[in-house]
Amino acid sequence: xxxxxxxxxxxxxxxxxxxxxxxxxxxxxxxxxxxxxxxxxxxxxxxxxxxxxxxxxxxxxxxxxxxxxxxxxxxxxxxxxxxxxxxxxxxxxxxxxxxxxxxxxxxxxxxxxxxxxxxxxxxxxxxxxxxxxxxxxxxxxxxxxxxxxxxxxxxxxxxxxxxxxxxxxxxxxxxxxxxxxxxxxxxxxxxxxxxxxxxxxxxxxxxxxxxxxxxxxxxxxxxxxxxxxxxxxxxxxxxxxxxxxxxxxxxxxxxxxxxx
Amino acid sequence: xxxxxxxxxxxxxxxxxxxxxxxxxxxxxxxxxxxxxxxxxxxxxxxxxxxxxxxxxxxxxxxxxxxxxxxxxxxxxxxxxxxxxxxxxxxxxxxxxxxxxxxxxxxxxxxxxxxxxxxxxxxxxxxxxxxxxxxxxxxxxxxxxxxxxxxxxxxxxxxxxxxxxxxxxxxxxxxxxxxxxxxxxxxxxxxxxxxxxxxxxxxxxxxxxxxxxxxxxxxxxxxxxxxxxxxxxxxxxxxxxxxxxxxxxxxxxxxxxxxx
Numbered sequence: 001x002x003x004x005x006x007x008x009x010x011x012x013x014x015x016x017x018x019x020x021x022x023x024x025x026x027x028x029x030x031x032x033x034x035x036x037x038x039x040x041x042x043x044x045x046x047x048x049x050x051x052x053x054x055x056x057x058x059x060x061x062x063x064x065x066x067x068x069x070x071x072x073x074x075x076x077x078x079x080x081x082x083x084x085x086x087x088x089x090x091x092x093x094x095x096x097x098x099x100x101x102x103x104x105x106x107x108x109x110x111x112x113x114x115x116x117x118x119x120x121x122x123x124x125x126x127x128x129x130x131x132x133x134x135x136x137x138x139x140x141x142x143x144x145x146x147x148x149x150x151x152x153x154x155x156x157x158x159x160x161x162x163x164x165x166x167x168x169x170x171x172x173x174x175x176x177x178x179x180x181x182x183x184x185x186x187x188x189x190x191x192x193x194x195x196x197x198x199x200x201x202x203x204x205x206x207x208x209x210x211x212x213x214x215x216x217x218x219x220x221x222x223x224x225x226x227x228x229x230x231x232x233x234x235x236x237x238x239x240x241x242x243x244x245x246x247x248x249x250x251x252x253x254x255x256x257x258x259x260x
Numbered sequence: 261x262x263x264x265x266x267x268x269x270x271x272x273x274x275x276x277x278x279x280x281x282x283x284x285x286x287x288x289x290x291x292x293x294x295x296x297x298x299x300x301x302x303x304x305x306x307x308x309x310x311x312x313x314x315x316x317x318x319x320x321x322x323x324x325x326x327x328x329x330x331x332x333x334x335x336x337x338x339x340x341x342x343x344x345x346x347x348x349x350x351x352x353x354x355x356x357x358x359x360x361x362x363x364x365x366x367x368x369x370x371x372x373x374x375x376x377x378x379x380x381x382x383x384x385x386x387x388x389x390x391x392x393x394x395x396x397x398x399x400x401x402x403x404x405x406x407x408x409x410x411x412x413x414x415x416x417x418x419x420x421x422x423x424x425x426x427x428x429x430x431x432x433x434x435x436x437x438x439x440x441x442x443x444x445x446x447x448x449x450x451x452x453x454x455x456x457x458x459x460x461x462x463x464x465x466x467x468x469x470x471x472x473x474x475x476x477x478x479x480x481x482x483x484x485x486x487x488x489x490x491x492x493x494x495x496x497x498x499x500x501x502x503x504x505x506x507x508x509x510x511x512x513x514x515x516x517x518x519x520x
Contacts, residue, residue, distance in 0.1 A: 025475055028311045029444070029492060030302030032477070033295065037316065042290030051288045053323070056297065056314035059475075063313070086456045087476045088463040128459030163478060184289070196346045199388030203348040215285055215319075216347045217292070218423060232289060 015181040015234070018044055019071040020054040023064060023082040023092055024162055027056050036081045036167050043171065048181030048234070049077065059083055064095035072099075072157050077178060079171070082162030084151060086128040093152075096159055097136040107135035110150050117148040142170045182234035189246040190228045193255035198227060201249050205242075211235040212242055226258060275441040275494070278304055279331040280314040283324060283342040283352055284422055287316050296341045296427050303431065308441030308494070309337065319343055324355035332359075332417050337438060339431070342422030344411065346388040353412075356419055357396040367395035370410050377408040402430045442494035449506040450488045453515035458487060461509050465502075471495040472502055486518060 020040055026032040037054055044051050052075060057063045064083075072078045083092030097104040111133040118125040132149035135141065142151035142158065144166055151160040151170045160170040191198075195216055206214045212233035219226065229250075231242040250257055280300055286292040297314055304311050312335060317323045324343075332338045343352030357364040371393040378385040392409035395401065402411035402418065404426055411420040411430045420430040451458075455476055466474045472493035479486065489510075491502040510517055 025473060025492075026477060026490070027297070028301055028314065029305050029446070030298050030300075031446070031490065033298045035293065037287070038290050038293045040290075041288055045289050052318065054288065054316035056316075058312065085476070085478065087459045088466050089475050123454065123456065126456060126460065128463075129456035131459075186289070186291070194383065196383065196386060196389035199347045199391075200386065203388075206348050213285060215349050216345070217286060218345065230286070230291065232285075 016049045016076040016179045017074075018049050018051050018077040018079065019075045020051065021064075021067050021071065021078065021080045022054065022056045022162075023059060023080055025058045025089070027082075028058055035164055036162070039164070039168055040079055040081075040171060043175055045184045045186075045232075047175055047178060048183045049178060050181070050184075059089050059091055061091055061095050061098065064092065065099045068096060068099040068157060072155060076156060078157045079174075080157065080159050081167050084132065084149065084159060084161055086131050086149075090131070092159060093131075093134050093136065096139075096152075096154060096157060099157075100136055100138070100154055102137040102154075104134045104136055106130060106133040107139070107141065107150075107152075110135055110141055113148055113150070143173050145169050184232055184234055185236070185239045186230060186232045187239065187243040187246075188228050188230045189243065189250060190226050190258040191250040191255045192224070192226060192258070193250060193253055195227055197253055197255075198229070198249075201253065202229065205245060205249060209233075209238050209242060209245075212238050214242075276309045276336040276439045277334075278309050278311050278337040278339065279335045280311065281324075281327050281331065281338065281340045282314065282316045282422075283319060283340055285318045285349070287342075288318055295424055296422070299424070299428055300339055300341075300431060303435055305444045305446075305492075307435055307438060308443045309438060310441070310444075319349050319351055321351055321355050321358065324352065325359045328356060328359040328417060332415060336416060338417045339434075340417065340419050341427050344392065344409065344419060344421055346391050346409075350391070352419060353391075353394050353396065356399075356412075356414060356417060359417075360396055360398070360414055362397040362414075364394045364396055366390060366393040367399070367401065367410075367412075370395055370401055373408055373410070403433050405429050444492055444494055445496070445499045446490060446492045447499065447503040447506075448488050448490045449503065449510060450486050450518040451510040451515045452484070452486060452518070453510060453513055454485075455487055457513055457515075458489070458509075461513065462489065465505060465509060469493075469498050469502060469505075472498050474502075 027034050041051050055067050083090045114133050135152045136154050139152040139154035144150050146166045160167045212231050215230045217228045229246050287294050301311050315327050343350045374393050395412045396414050399412040399414035404410050406426045420427045472491050475490045477488045489506050
């Protein structure tokens with residue numbers, strides 16, 4: 001029995017929420033720099049879905065099952081990356097089947113696609129390669145236009161490859177089917193003032209625009225220290241006014257605004 | 261009352277475990293590509309500490325408090341990045357104080373360092389800038405050689421900046437004080453065989469070397485599809501033999517090994 005998904009505090013009726021689970025020992029050993037999270041996060045924001053949490057976890061059955069079950073009950077959507085290849089360390093499908101309490105048979109369509117692909121390339125369709133046709137009972141396939149072995153969707157969980165270009169193709173094919181929330185708009189103003197100078201007026205501005213999420217990010221822009229002020233939100237009226245408000249604030253404080 | 265930390269299944273007596281918490285809305289909106297995790301993960305591996313889990317969470321008090329309390333009880337060490345600047349969205353120190361149930365006064369040494377830094381640069385030491393001197397009661401400072409505002413350590417939790425070069429300096433100053441585990445060694449062999457060809461013999465090799473963690477990672481190397489086989493572990497005897505075993509396996513399967 002699923003508990004009802006929680007939603008964003010901003011807009012409890014209409015903003016879908018999501019969690020991402022990045023699965024793979026290589027992400028926790030430092031061997032691999034993940035680039036999948038940012039891709040998924042940007043696209044979710046553009047689709048009006050609030051990404052509430054991401055977990056990076058090892059190829060460990062108990063840990064994967066626990067993370068999937070916790071996060072699928074707390075969010076509208078869960079996306080996983082990694083662990084769906086043919087080798088012994090690819091255990092994500094097994095974990096998802098276990099999390100949902102279902103069997104993990106070979107999916108006839110997946111098997112047929114893989115067999116055709118192997119035949120065309122004169123690759124032997126051994127037991128391990130055909131592990132990639134195993135889909136938790138009740139799951140539907142997510143197309144892999146690059147190396148055929150599919151991802152899958154079961155319940156509100158979407159299971160994708162870890163290789164970035166395959167993951168991206170899979171995610172792009174999923175995205176149109178997801179419930180759209182009010183699109184989260186974003187504007188930014190970069191200036192030469194310190195965060196300590198900006199803090200008080202920015203706090204005041206946040207109080208005037210409680211429906212928006214104001215952030216300040218120090219960094220280097222063209223070699224010099226700069227602060228980027230970012231406003232994000234779904235309220236069109238407020239978003240239309242916030243850029244001018246941020247610019248006026250910077251100018252009133254004696255700062256200079258960087259051109260884009 | 262702390263529950264005893266769990267340890268790695270490999271070496272329950274002597275391998276310290278860790279979790280990382282990356283804090284910041286910008287990581288979940290896709291605005292920022294995190295590069296802190298890989299830095300921390302690599303250095304922990306080199307120090308013999310097993311990184312068991314990472315969470316990426318928003319600047320939301322309830323979420324941060326829950327993550328910190330869950331992970332500090334389950335691991336020997338917890339490292340956080342982000343949210344220790346002067347602006348309203350910098351709430352990490354408040355969250356840590358709440359998680360530990362302690363007050364958040366200005367730390368006299370931190371305050372003195374900040375005041376000296378501001379004076380030297382003719383910066384006004386306003387209330388917001390001095391927020392960065394607030395350290396949970398009982399915490400000790402982590403030096404910030406770049407912009408002075410310190411991180412801090414309380415219990416087994418280490419709180420660091422989000423800006424990568426500041427985080428790196430902070431982490432490097434912490435690392436020598438952490439308990440060292442048996443160093444996790446790693447070897448890799450890259451070859452031109454498919455994962456489906458490698459899967460069965462690799463599975464067998466994993467059975468012969470249960471003390472090691474064998475992984476296979478498909479990717480492009482110099483433009484052509486290649487698979488990198490990686491062995492990681494602390495058992496010196498097994499690690500001395502595994503590279504030759506991986507190479508022999510590839511050659512027996514008719515594959516070619518890539519030079520480094």
